[in-house]
Every structure is written in structure tokens, then in C-alpha cells.
Amino acid sequence: MSNAGANSLKQQDGKSLLKNDHLLNLEVDVLYHLGLDTSSNDLKAMFGDVKYVCMGGTKYRMREFAAYMAVVLEIPQEGKLVNLTKHSQRYAMYKVGPVLSVSHGIGIPSMTVLMQEVIKLMHYAGVKDPEFFRIGTSGGVGIPAGSVVVSSWGLNGVLERTYDLPILGTTRKFPAILDNSLSQELLATASPDDDFEIHSGGTFATDDFYRGQARLDGPFCDYTDADKMTFLKKLSSMGVKNIEMETTAFAAFTGEAGIRSAVVCVTFLDRLLGDQVTTSKSTLLDWQTRPMTVIGRYIVKSYQKTKSK
Template sequence: MLENSNGNLNGNQIHNNKEENEESHTNGENKETRYLDGSVRLRNPHIELMDQDILYHLALGSESHDLVEMFGDVKFVCMGGTPKRMESFAEYIMSEIGHRLPTGTQLMDISQYSYRYSMYKVGPVLSISHGMGAPSIGILLHEVIKLMYHAKCRDPIFFRIGTCGGIGLDGGTVVISDDASDGMMNKYYQVPILGKIVKRPAKLDKKLARELKALSTPEDLYDTVTGTTMCADDFYEGQGRLDGAFCDYTEAEKMEYLERLRSAGIKNIEMEATTFAALTHHAGIKAAVVCVTLLDRLKGDQVCTPKEVLVEWQLRPQILVARYIKRYLQTKGRISFDGHGSMCVKSPRRFKLVQQESQTFE
């Protein structure tokens, strides 16, 4: 180990040693989250004892569908808020990686019978809508992580592709999250379980964030930055907006709070990052959040940008994630698409029951 002339480690060496320690800690957890072949292992011993695991909000089941046949080649899970956005991403990534659908077929919403989330499969890529807020993405993540387990997927990579409000950043700026915090600047996701508050670290893969940042180019004609993302539990008061139905603070108090966020290194505000980071980290899944700012919150609260501009801005995170996926496939070798992706029913009776269960409105 090298030291400087004063016998002390320099900053880069300290940083590298910290990353090595974190990596060693992660490797130690691999036994809990991976089998020897790299396939996903759940931190839940009860699932193996169940006759069937119904992924209720995806309209899938471990015995009604052949999940290995349908999803066994999945390497990338890309999530975004709305069904339309993720359908558009599925179309986009299909053209980017050169995936072709069988003649006479078209992209299918695999979870159409759930009426809750939309899911499209393009070769090794799943494109899924997660709705708005922590509860919605939390439910989805539980079921998608279980889907990875049942399908025996090996070392999947998760991306959240979204929109956000910038803190001192112009609209259209792409933000890659290298950290996540809640509205109190706590870097964990807390959830009441059996009457007790459980806090799970909200950690994203910093190496993945650096690799994504390296894929941005001057030709993009817009800025791509990294930083901490604040996850709010609410769109209005939780984000310090002045335009909600209720507001018990002044504009000066709002501005003081936002400046405090900027001083703490927070680049943007959205509503899913801590949940996404904590649950993927707990599952041992490499994950990243890439968002585009729709406005600078230091300059206002409402999005007034023309619709056609917003549509172009929302493509920017998709472009960056697509670059990563293309590079990965080029580096690792194209993953075989044969024999995967179409609806594959194991039990017609169970398949019908799963559809009926998922269609039940509460």
C-alpha cells in the first residue's frame, strides 16, 4: 500500500480502499441474494414452500406460466412512471438493439390483465411502468424481484427512468443519482413491519452511475450530471410547492429549504428513489436512477414547458440507458433471444384463475 511523503494515504487511495471495502461487504451478502450460478435468490424462505406464487399485480403466476421460458433471458429491467412512456421505451430499445418480433406479431402488454402496471419484453430487456410514489414502486419491485427468482435470471440490472424537479438545474438536464435520501435527508427507506419501523439503506451502485456518466457526450447538447436525489412522499407540500390545496409556509421558507437541499449536494427531487435504491440493494441487484429535470425548482413550481419539448426531454434518460444496454450487449456478446418472450402457459386452469384474481377490483 502506497503512502505519500508524510506517511499518509492520499485521497484517491482512501477513496479506492473505501470502495474495495464496500465491494467486499457486498460480496459477503451475495450468498443471501445469489445462487452459485448467479441467479437471483430471495431473502424469503416461505416462497419455496408455496404451492404457487401469484404475482398478483403483474397477472403472472409461478405455476400458471412458464416463467423460465418467458423471462429466463432477462438482463435489464427498466422502470418508469407511466404505461405510455414504457411502451415508447420498449419500441425505442427494440430498434436500438436490433431486436425483431416474429412476423405477424407486435409488442404485447404482458400484464394487461392486471390493469395496474404495464410490462413489455424486448429480448433481454423488460420495460415496466411503476406508477407514482414509493408504495406503487415498492409493490412492483417485490413482484419483479420475485419474477427474476422464478425465471432464474442471472445478475439482472435495474434502471429507473424518470422525470424530476431540478435544484439549480435547468429543465432538460439529465441527472444520474449516485445517492438517495428522503425529505429529512436520511439515506434510508423506512417501512413499518409488524408494528416496528425497519430502516433499509438506500444505496445505488456508484460504479454503474460512473459508467452511465461516461456514456454522455458533448454532442448531446444538454448537461448530464451526477448527485444525490431526494425522494419525497408527496408531490406538493412534501416538495415545498406553493401551489397545492394546502400551504402553511411562506415562499421565503420554501426557498430557504431548497437552498439547504442544494448545499447538501441534492440535485433533484422525485418520488421513488429511496424505495428503488433500498429494495434493489437489499436484493443484491445492481441499480441506477436516471431522470430528466422538467424545471428548476428554485425558479418555480409548475411545469410550463410546451408538450413537444417535454416529450423530447423525456427521451434523454432513455437514450443514456439504451447506450449502456447496447454497450453491454456488444461487450458481453449478444444474448440469445430464441425461445423466450412469448406467453407460455403451463396450466390453462391456473392461468385462468390468475387472470381472474388479477382482474378483481378492490
């Protein structure tokens, strides 16, 4: 019989990542998109030592991050990294010691499916006080391409700091504010030797890559270049530093679960200067490692403190 139906949602320290009493009625909770469940898998044995959940768009990027963390944490890997969600064929998830590295696809719907199942996974594994990070790419607003942005909050398509979700026919608004103390700790990892700038500010999270981001290069466009520039400058005046497609929901879901979280993205261009990414692929791949470096430094320092206690 599954421990999902037998145990209270409360963890031993009185905290719960879950806010759904209906889960108590499940004999088995199937984490369908992860290819895991609470009956067939010993989730505590598999994931009980996780502390840092790191997610990003592509399977390739998150496998590279897992390999990077194995090096910086000095955790030997026996053979190749194993995709722990291989049975689902939807996402990719790798574990290196206390770090879980998982892909979430592109956009809020893809990410939130993955994210909600990972939150449940952390609960069933008995993980206390996990920290969640999103490692991403983005378009900058008034900052140089290749810069790193540590998000303070997410801004939705109608310029509100909320994630709006229709539930039972009514739209509900969830605050999209990220943990300020964690953001400051990440900013403090900056080194004078870094060859990139690191910024703090808001992130505009859209539901569309083209018109939703005021681009002129999509298949449809019913506004002028002047309209676009007015809008982007308005975003900048509001404190927005970059544009992507996930931050509002990421901030809202981790906030509702009581999880410390942060979003760290690299910018591939300055949207005030253009719409298309023209930088070489090799340079973009190099830039993609910059958020990994920032988060990796934080995890190493934090994990060393944990081990010394």
C-alpha cells in the same frame, strides 16, 4: 406442481434475489399485480434471457422505451409490442430481447408493489445478475430544465439517506445508496454532441408531490416562500440535484436483493425558479427521451460485450 415450492431459493450459481424462506412453503406463488404465477406460466421460458429491467412511471413511456430498445438493439418485432401484464390491468410490461420495460405508476407505494413482484419474477425465471434501472422525470435543484440526473443516493423526507418502512409496528431504515460503478458507466455515455447536460448527485424522494416537495401551489400550504427557498437551498448544499418520489425505495430494495441499479431522470424545471411545469407538452415529450438515450447507450454497449463472450 409449482417449481416455487419444489426448489430452493438458491440459484445454480449460489445467488438468490430473495431473502424469504417462507416462499419455500408456497406450492404456487401468485404474482398478482403482474397477472402471472409460477404454475400457469413458464417463467424461465418467458423471461430467462432478461438482463436489464427498466421501469418508469407511465405505461406510455415504458412502451416507447421498449420500442426504442428494439431499434437500437436491432431486434425485429413481429407485430405490435405485447403487454405481458394485460390480465392484471394494473401495470404494463413489455419484453424486447434482454430488456424488460415495465411501468410502476407514481410514488413509492405503487412502485414497490411492482418492484417486489418483478424481483420475484427474475428469481423464478432463473435470471442471474440482472441490472435494474428507473427512468423518470423530476424537478431539478439548481440545474437547467431538461438536464439528466444520474442519482448517487436517495434522500428521504427527513433528510436521511434511507428508505423508512414500518414493519410490525416498528419503523426500519434501509440504506438508499445506488451502485457507484454503474452510475459512473452511465455518466461515461455522455457525448459532446448531446444537447443536454448530465449531472450526478443526490435525489430527494418524497411521499407527497406538493408540501412534501416544498411547493407553494398545492391546496394546503402553511409555510412562506422564504421557508421554501431556505429548504431548497439546503437540499442543494447537501448535493441534491433533483426531486422525485421513488429513489429511496428503489435503491433500498435493489440493494437488499444484491442487484446493481441506477436511477436516471430528466428535470422538467429548476425548483429554485418556480413550482409549476410550464414547458410545452411537445418539449416535455422530447426531454423524456433523454434518460432513455443514456440508458439505451449503456445497454447496447453492455449487451454487445455479453454477446461477444
